[in-house]
Amino acid sequence: MALLEVEHLRVEFETRRGNLIAIDDVSLAIEEGEVLGVVGESGAGKSITGMAIIGLLEPPGRVTGGEIRLAGRRIDNLAYDSMRRIRGKEIGAIFQDPLTSLNPLYGVGRQLAETIMAHTDASPTAARARAIQLLGEVGIPAPERRIDAYPHEFSGGMRQRVVIALALAVNPRLIIADEPTTALDVSIQAQIIQLLKGLCREHGTAIMLITHDMGVIAETADRVAVMYAGRIAEVGPVRDVVKSAKHPYTKGLMGSIPIMGREVERLSQIDGSMPRLNAIPTGCAFNPRCPDGMARCGVERPDLMATGGPNRAACWLYAPLGVAVHG
Amino acid sequence: MAEAGQPIVEVVGLARYFDVSKPWLARVLQGQPRLTLKAVDGIDFAIRRGETFSLVGESGCGKSTVARLIVGLHRPTRGHIRFDGVDLTALGTRAAQAPFRRRMQMIFQDPFASLNPRWRVRDIVAEPLRAFALVATGETVAGRVAELLTQVGLSANDGEKYPHEFSGGQRQRISIARALSGNPEFLVCDEPTSALDVSVQAQILNLMKDLQRRLGLTYLFISHNLAVIDHVSDRVGVMYLGRLCEVADAQSLFRRPRHPYTRLLLDTIPDLAMTGRARGPVAGEVPSPIAPPPGCAFHPRCPHAGERCRLEAPALLEHDGALIACHGVEEGRL
Ligand SMILES: Nc1ncnc2c1ncn2[C@@H]1O[C@H](COP(=O)(O)OP(=O)(O)OP(=O)(O)O)[C@@H](O)[C@H]1O
Numbered sequence: 314m315a316l317l318e319v320e321h322l323r324v325e326f327e328t329r330r331g332n333l334i335a336i337d338d339v340s341l342a343i344e345e346g347e348v349l350g351v352v353g354e355s356g357a358g359k360s361i362t363g364m365a366i367i368g369l370l371e372p373p374g375r376v377t378g379g380e381i382r383l384a385g386r387r388i389d390n391l392a393y394d395s396m397r398r399i400r401g402k403e404i405g406a407i408f409q410d411p412l413t414s415l416n417p418l419y420g421v422g423r424q425l426a427e428t429i430m431a432h433t434d435a436s437p438t439a440a441r442a443r444a445i446q447l448l449g450e451v452g453i454p455a456p457e458r459r460i461d462a463y464p465h466e467f468s469g470g471m472r473q474r475v476v477i478a479l480a481l482a483v484n485p486r487l488i489i490a491d492e493p494t495t496a497l498d499v500s501i502q503a504q505i506i507q508l509l510k511g512l513c514r515e516h517g518t519a520i521m522l523i524t525h526d527m528g529v530i531a532e533t534a535d536r537v538a539v540m541y542a543g544r545i546a547e548v549g550p551v552r553d554v555v556k557s558a559k560h561p562y563t564k565g566l567m568g569s570i571p572i573m574g575r576e577v578e579r580l581s582q583i584d585g586s587m588p589r590l591n592a593i594p595t596g597c598a599f600n601p602r603c604p605d606g607m608a609r610c611g612v613e614r615p616d617l618m619a620t621g622g623p624n625r626a627a628c629w630l631y632a633p634l635g636v637a638v639h640g
Numbered sequence: 641m642a643e644a645g646q647p648i649v650e651v652v653g654l655a656r657y658f659d660v661s662k663p664w665l666a667r668v669l670q671g672q673p674r675l676t677l678k679a680v681d682g683i684d685f686a687i688r689r690g691e692t693f694s695l696v697g698e699s700g701c702g703k704s705t706v707a708r709l710i711v712g713l714h715r716p717t718r719g720h721i722r723f724d725g726v727d728l729t730a731l732g733t734r735a736a737q738a739p740f741r742r743r744m745q746m747i748f749q750d751p752f753a754s755l756n757p758r759w760r761v762r763d764i765v766a767e768p769l770r771a772f773a774l775v776a777t778g779e780t781v782a783g784r785v786a787e788l789l790t791q792v793g794l795s796a797n798d799g800e801k802y803p804h805e806f807s808g809g810q811r812q813r814i815s816i817a818r819a820l821s822g823n824p825e826f827l828v829c830d831e832p833t834s835a836l837d838v839s840v841q842a843q844i845l846n847l848m849k850d851l852q853r854r855l856g857l858t859y860l861f862i863s864h865n866l867a868v869i870d871h872v873s874d875r876v877g878v879m880y881l882g883r884l885c886e887v888a889d890a891q892s893l894f895r896r897p898r899h900p901y902t903r904l905l906l907d908t909i910p911d912l913a914m915t916g917r918a919r920g921p922v923a924g925e926v927p928s929p930i931a932p933p934p935g936c937a938f939h940p941r942c943p944h945a946g947e948r949c950r951l952e953a954p955a956l957l958e959h960d961g962a963l964i965a966c967h968g969v970e971e972g973r974l
Pocket residue numbers: 658659660677678679697698699700701702703704705706864929
């Protein structure tokens with residue numbers, strides 16, 4: 314049994330102009346201690362998937378189908394209070410803007426200590442000592458002197474370190490990290506990713522790493538799921554997805570990324586753009602842009618299927634090779 | 641007009657300081673001194689006609705300030721900007737500068753903020769045509785706008801729409817059409833793809849390359865993404881805290897970085913080719929530009945810093961065809 318199991322997840326937004334299906338039949342699993350990367354263009358549904366898992370979808374967004382299980386226990390139908398307990402203790406969260414996770418009015422040490430006390434039976438003194446230790450672990454110099462500083466007294470990179478400390482404070486089993494380095498400088502991004510990965514390895518924490526940056530995924534993830542228009546287009550071990558993508562969208566995406574030292578005059582480009590939620594094409598959502606489309610693609614929607622390699626892809630090109638996994 | 645390979649833009653000792661003090665009264669009451677932020681602090685470079693010269697560096701190092709100085713959105717605190725041999729800083733009035741301003745245009749990072757939401761696309765694109773009185777009658781304006789829209793991969797009837805009806809990548813195409821409408825020779829592109837998804841970025845970078853070839857454009861290209869810089873540039877200037885630390889042709893800069901900061905930046909690039917290359921640990925953060933470290937501003941993060949580095953700012957000197965500001969390189973220890 315995987316640590317996190319998401320099956321046939323569906324998320325809808327009820328709007329005045331009708332129901333928008335933001336996530337349509339997404340299934341994924343994360344093993345204990347594993348880093349699953351989730352990539353895709355803006356609007357592909359990465360954040361909504363993450364928010365659905367931690368139970369933080371904002372109305373009118375709503376889970377309208379499927380199941381989410383943590384260590385075998387269903388968590389998508391819990392009452393607010395039970396979910397809040399899980400959120401601090403078993404699932405931690407790191408968002409793009411560190412300030413959304415930090416209270417500007419309290420010192421960082423107090424926020425850490427309160428989180429620790431809320432989820433363990435640590436005494437105030439022990440919680441403070443643990444807070445100092447955590448700040449040290451995430452690379453804040455002289456943590457015993459910085460512990461009472463306020464979030465605004467830290468730089469962006471240092472704040473994100475504090476957020477990581479906060480997410481790790483009570484040893485969760487899973488961390489959902491949504492674009493954790495996107496707002497940071499390049500030299501800081503590398504530091505933060507290395508830190509996050511190192512700490513999770515030490516603590517045995519699994520990570521769902523959501524980002525639009527394939528480079529970050531390539532260096533960090535064990536497996537990667539590529540999202541397109543609210544569905545998973547391809548999933549597999551990171552090396553196989555990066556180096557031998559199977560889905561035409563993933564292939565196009567990989568070719569469009571400038572890579573150091575790869576001398577090309579033109580980048581390969583996918584013409585057009587990802588459809589909006591109110592205009593998702595029938596059949597395979599990628600078919601109007603796909604160089605390999607067939608008649609079937611405009612009519613029938615492909616589910617993830619075996620490709621003959623370690624990756625699974627939602628693409629009819631692989632229909633003869635495997636049996637479509639219907640749900 | 642300058643020949644290909646001749647400098648079209650020359651920047652000499654260019655500096656721009658900002659006064660970031662608290663208001664006068666607060667200063668007096670709290671006894672605080674004036675604070676000056678040296679966003680750009682004395683830089684020199686030349687851009688050759690037909691090439692893509694890029695500036696790269698981390699947030700706050702002064703890239704956008706250089707861009708805005710060149711196109712006249714900021715006045716320099718010190719130094720000169722020559723365009724096609726003419727010192728723009730010596731031309732006092734806007735009117736005197738106007739003929740040169742038409743020949744250079746700017747594309748900004750944020751395709752959402754840089755287009756007037758209340759104007760139709762055709763009016764946005766036609767604005768420079770009208771401002772510089774480049775076409776005489778309404779008839780030809782419409783024709784020219786249609787031609788420009790087609791040139792950037794939109795359709796002529798997109799001119800009737802408003803910016804909010806377009807995606808980020810399409811809006812950036814509109815910005816490019818507007819920039820091209822005055823028939824410029826030189827485009828300043830400040831992070832033109834940083835707000836876009838990679839697949840859209842590829843479309844825009846390809847378009848920019850096509851246009852450069854077709855129209856003989858010269859680009860000043862700004863980005864913090866080294867892989868993008870590597871892809872588009874002929875020559876590159878690396879900036880750190882308001883100064884240039886290395887200027888070299890793209891080939892040698894990326895294959896053989898000399899300045900310790902350039903090496904640090906290269907080390908931060910994720911290994912997408914998955915060669916298994918080990919990354920050196922990157923230490924420290926960019927210091928505040930209000931109180932930059934003395935001597936070489938990079939010395940607190942530099943693994944090769946020596947005594948001299950803490951005291952004396954290194955000058956940008958030539959070494960094997962590249963320009964490098966580093967005592968270590970000058971002393972032959974790097
Ligand atoms: N109008 C202004 N008033 C005060 N300070 C300014 C002003 N414009 C820029 N600065 C400061 O000058 C420095 C350089 O800014 P600039 O925008 O040129 O950086 P940049 O290299 O373009 O960074 P980024 O990658 O974030 O765009 C920064 O510290 C910035 O805060």
